[in-house]
Amino acid sequence: MDRFVSTYTMRLDAKGRVSIPAPFRTVLAKDGADGLYCHPSLAEPALDAGGNRLVGEIDALIESYPPYSEAREELAAALYGTSETLRIDPEGRVVLSDTLKAHAAITDQVAFVGLGHKFRIWEPERLKAHLAEATQRVRELRQAIGSRAENPRSTKA
Template sequence: MDRFVSTFTNKIDAKGRVSVPASFRAVLERDAYASGGAAGIYCYPALEAPALDAGGERLAQKIDGLLAGLPDYSDERDELSVALYGDVQILSIDGDGRINLPEALRAHAGLTSQVTFVGLGDKFQMWNPEQFAERRERARQKVHQTRKLFGAGSRSSSGEDDGSEGARG
């Protein structure tokens, strides 16, 4: 299955347009083809960060799945619907691979002259480059602090050490 991966930084032109990375456009096109829809981008302000969440039909289906898990007419379902679908902008990709970022979305993410596109698997985010550099550093520090927990779980369940004994041959 296709995934949004890697990080790219592109310029925003005077009209608010930015080129979507070619690899991201390819994922969006395949996603649209598989679902029978058009290759557009669902884009909304991220709930937890000064960034934009974006993706294709798979992202919309994940949101539908989240909402389906909540009782009809519940406050939780209504609030999540407003927070996600209420702020969605469907962005068209022009013939040159660009999207026009509406002012409200640019303001939420603090986007002025550049956008950093960050692949997150089934979706991607758009960040102010400086804010993303800080976010990336925090993520790396956290992973560094917790990585021993990941390795310890796999070694303890398999009963193996780190493999250094086998290297002596």
């Protein structure tokens, strides 16, 4: 499989290391990643992480803006400027910097959530709250889509 899927909760050890879930390490290895590319999420109090596919996606996004444009410069600063490439040790562990941990409010445990082409690293309780909210929004969206399908002339969502 070449996608990050599922959710795993792991504990930081006494040295501040955390094991990347084995299925995620497999995806990173297939991607040819030498380390773990990680940056504070722009949308959530979590960390976005991945390998070369994630870096390529970020490159493409930034390059879609005109050179030297304000939007391009801001995106580059927000994504490249806050990113870290974490070394994965032989046991599949990484050390999250204090800056990354502070952004996600990580203390002793982390939750890894697969998002297909990348994964997100959360403080487990924050993830639980986020998933509850996301599930509710998806249910509401499903109801709105279902009601439009039942009555295609209706313009109400």
